[in-house]
Amino acid sequence: MSARADAGVTVAVPDRVRHLLRIADTSLVLAQRLGEWVGHGPAIEEDLGLANTALDLLGQARLLLAYAGELEGRGRSEDALAFLREEADFLNATLAEQPNGDFGDTIVRQFLIDAYQLELYEQLMTSADPRLAEIAAKAVKETRYHLRFSSAWLVRLGDGTAESHGRVQGSLDRLWPFTRELFDADNLDRAIAVAGIGPQLAALGAAWSARVDAVLAEAMLRRPAASPYRWYGKQGLHSEHLGYLLADLQHLQRTHAGASW
Amino acid sequence: MYTQGLLEQGSKTVTVAAVEDAERLQRFEAKIDAEEKIEPKDWMPDAYRQTLIRQISQHAHSEIVGMLPEGNWITRAPTLLRKSILIAKVQDEGGHGAYLYSAAETLGISRAEMIDQLLAGKAKYSSIFNYPTLSWADIGAIGWLVDGAAIMNQIPLCRCSYGPYARAMIRICKEESFHQRQGYDIMLKLARGTVGQRRMAQDALDRWWWPSLMMFGPPDGASQHTALSVRWKIKRFTNDELRQKFVDFTVPQAKFLDISVPDPDMRWDEAAGQHRFGEINWAEFHEVLKGNGPCNRERLTARRNAHDAGRWVREAAAAYAAKHTARSVAAA
Numbered sequence: 001m002s003a004r005a006d007a008g009v010t011v012a013v014p015d016r017v018r019h020l021l022r023i024a025d026t027s028l029v030l031a032q033r034l035g036e037w038v039g040h041g042p043a044i045e046e047d048l049g050l051a052n053t054a055l056d057l058l059g060q061a062r063l064l065l066a067y068a069g070e071l072e073g074r075g076r077s078e079d080a081l082a083f084l085r086e087e088a089d090f091l092n093a094t095l096a097e098q099p100n101g102d103f104g105d106t107i108v109r110q111f112l113i114d115a116y117q118l119e120l121y122e123q124l125m126t127s128a129d130p131r132l133a134e135i136a137a138k139a140v141k142e143t144r145y146h147l148r149f150s151s152a153w154l155v156r157l158g159d160g161t162a163e164s165h166g167r168v169q170g171s172l173d174r175l176w177p178f179t180r181e182l183f184d185a186d187n188l189d190r191a192i193a194v195a196g197i198g199p200q201l202a203a204l205g206a207a208w209s210a211r212v213d214a215v216l217a218e219a220m221l222r223r224p225a226a227s228p229y230r231w232y233g234k235q236g237l238h239s240e241h242l243g244y245l246l247a248d249l250q251h252l253q254r255t256h257a258g259a260s261w
Numbered sequence: 262m263y264t265q266g267l268l269e270q271g272s273k274t275v276t277v278a279a280v281e282d283a284e285r286l287q288r289f290e291a292k293i294d295a296e297e298k299i300e301p302k303d304w305m306p307d308a309y310r311q312t313l314i315r316q317i318s319q320h321a322h323s324e325i326v327g328m329l330p331e332g333n334w335i336t337r338a339p340t341l342l343r344k345s346i347l348i349a350k351v352q353d354e355g356g357h358g359a360y361l362y363s364a365a366e367t368l369g370i371s372r373a374e375m376i377d378q379l380l381a382g383k384a385k386y387s388s389i390f391n392y393p394t395l396s397w398a399d400i401g402a403i404g405w406l407v408d409g410a411a412i413m414n415q416i417p418l419c420r421c422s423y424g425p426y427a428r429a430m431i432r433i434c435k436e437e438s439f440h441q442r443q444g445y446d447i448m449l450k451l452a453r454g455t456v457g458q459r460r461m462a463q464d465a466l467d468r469w470w471w472p473s474l475m476m477f478g479p480p481d482g483a484s485q486h487t488a489l490s491v492r493w494k495i496k497r498f499t500n501d502e503l504r505q506k507f508v509d510f511t512v513p514q515a516k517f518l519d520i521s522v523p524d525p526d527m528r529w530d531e532a533a534g535q536h537r538f539g540e541i542n543w544a545e546f547h548e549v550l551k552g553n554g555p556c557n558r559e560r561l562t563a564r565r566n567a568h569d570a571g572r573w574v575r576e577a578a579a580a581y582a583a584k585h586t587a588r589s590v591a592a593a
C-alpha cells in the first residue's frame with residue numbers, strides 16, 4: 001500500500017468490522033442483483049457470464065463476512081450477518097443496490113464497481129491485516145476477469161448501434177452520481193488508511209478514474225460531469241431499493257426463525 | 262434436466278421407406294449393430310437425423326426453460342452456501358443447453374432456428390418445468406426427483422449411437438448426478454428440521470411426484486417412436502422400463518426422509534421384486550404438453566421477454582464485430 005501506515009496505529013475492532021462489512025456487503029448486494037438475471041440474459045453466454053460473476057462475488061462476500069464475524073467475536077456467522085442484519089446495518093456502496101434495469105444498466109453498474117474493486121483489492125493485497133490481504137489476493141484474480149467481461153460489453157454497447165450507444169450513455173449518466181461515494185473518505189476510511197489496513201481513497205479514486213476513462217474512450221462514451229454527493233450507503237443510509245432486495249434475500253431466515261437449512 | 266419421452270410427441274411419422282439408398286442404410290445399420298458411433302460427417306437416414314434433431318433440441322430447450330423455475334429461488338435461497346450452489350446448478354443447466362444446441366448443430370440446424378422454434382411454441386420441452394416452484398423444498402424436490410429422473414433417462418444416452426450426443430451426455434450426467442445429490446441433501450435437511458420445514462418437504466413431494474413419473478413419457482403401448490429409436494440405439498430402454506427403475510430407486514429414499522409418496526396404491530411386489538404403483542393421470546400430462554399446464558404461458562413469456570429485451574444487445578454486439586472486422590481489414 002503506497003500511502004501507508006504509521007506503524008503501530010491501531011483501529012478499534014468495531015471499526016475494523018465496519019470496514020470489512022463495507023467491502024463484503026458491496027459484493028453480497030451486487031451478487032444478489034446479478035442472481036436476478038439468471039435465466040433472463042440476452043443470450044446463454046451472457047447469462048452464464050453474469051452468473052459466474054455473481055458466484056465469485058458471493059464467494060468474496062462469504063469470506064469477508066465470516067472474517068468480520070470472527071473479528072467481532074459475538075458469534076455471528078456469515079449467514080447471521082447476511083440474513084439477520086437490518087437495512088441500516090448494511091454498509092454496501094449505494095451503487096451496488098441499484099436495480100438491474102436493462103442489460104446496459106447492469107453492465108455499467110458492473111463496470112464501475114469492477115474497476116473500483118480491482119483497484120481496491122490490488123491495494124488490499126498489501127494490507128497490514130494479513131487475513132484481509134489473503135482474501136484480496138484471491139479476489140483480485142476474479143475481479144480482473146469481471147472487469148474484462150464488463151469492459152468488453154461496455155465497448156460493444158457504446159460502439160455498437162446508435163440505439164445501444166444512446167441507451168448505455170443514459171445508463172452511465174444515471175449511475176455516475178453513485179460513484180462519488182466510493183472515493184469520498186469519511187473518518188472510518190481515514191483511520192483504516194492511517195493504520196495501513198486499507199488504501200487512501202483519494203489515490204484509489206485517481207487510479208480508478210484513469211482506468212475508467214480509458215475504457216469510456218474506447219466505448220465512445222462521454223464521462224458525465226461530477227454531481228453533488230448525496231449517497232452514503234457505506235454509512236447505512238441507502239436508496240429506496242435496498243429494502244426490497246433484503247426482503248427477498250432474508251425472507252426464509254426471517255420466516256423460519258432459528259431453523260437450519 | 263432433461264428430455265422426456267418427448268420424442269414420442271406430435272412428430273411426423275417417418276419411416277425407413279423414406280431412405281433412398283438401401284446400401285448406405287445397410288452400412289449405417291451395420292455400424293450401429295457393431296456399437297460404432299455415427300459421426301456428423303457420416304451418411305445417415307433422414308429419419309435418424311430428424312429424430313436426433315428433435316430429441317437433442319428438446320433436451321436443450323428443457324435445460325434453458327428449466328433455469329426459470331429454479332432461478333425463481335436464487336434470490337431467496339436460505340443460506341449463502343445454498344445460494345452459491347443453486348446459482349452454480351442453474352448455471353450448469355445453461356451450460357448444458359449451450360452444449361446440446363452445439364451437438365444439434367452438427368446435424369445441420371442452427372441454434373437461432375431452434376430457439377425460434379421454441380419461442381414460436383413449435384418445439385417441446387420437458388413438461389415438468391411447467392409446474393411452479395412454490396417453496397424452498399421445491400428446489401430440493403427438483404434436484405432429487407427431476408434430476409434423478411433425468412439421470413435415469415440420460416445414463417443410457419451416454420451410449421447413444423450418435424457420437425456428439427453421447428459425448429455431451431457423459432459430461433452432463435456427471436453434473437446431473439451432483440445436482441441430484443444436492444437436491445436430496447436439501448430434502449434431508451428439511452425432513453430433519455422444524456415442523457414447518459417438514460411440512461414444506463412433504464408438500465413438495467406431493468406436488469412433484471406424479472409430474473416426475475410423467476417425465477419418462479407415455480406408456481410403451483402409446484409410444485410412436487420407441488421401436489425405431491431402440492433399433493437405431495438412440496434409445497436403449499423403453500419409457501416404462503425407466504419409469505419402473507426410477508420408482509424402485511426413489512421410494513426407499515422417500516422412506517429414509519420419512520415423508521410419504523402420494524400414491525395410495527404404491528406397494529412392494531415381493532414376487533416381481535419391484536414396486537407397483539397407481540395409475541398416472543395421462544390426461545394431465547397431455548394437457549401440460551398441449552400448453553395448458555400451470556406455468557406454460559409464463560415460461561414461454563419469460564423466454565420471449567428475455568429474447569426480445571436482449572435484441573438490442575445482440576444487435577450491438579453484431580454491429581461492433583462488423584465494424585471491428587472492417588477496421589482491421591482497412592488497417593491491414
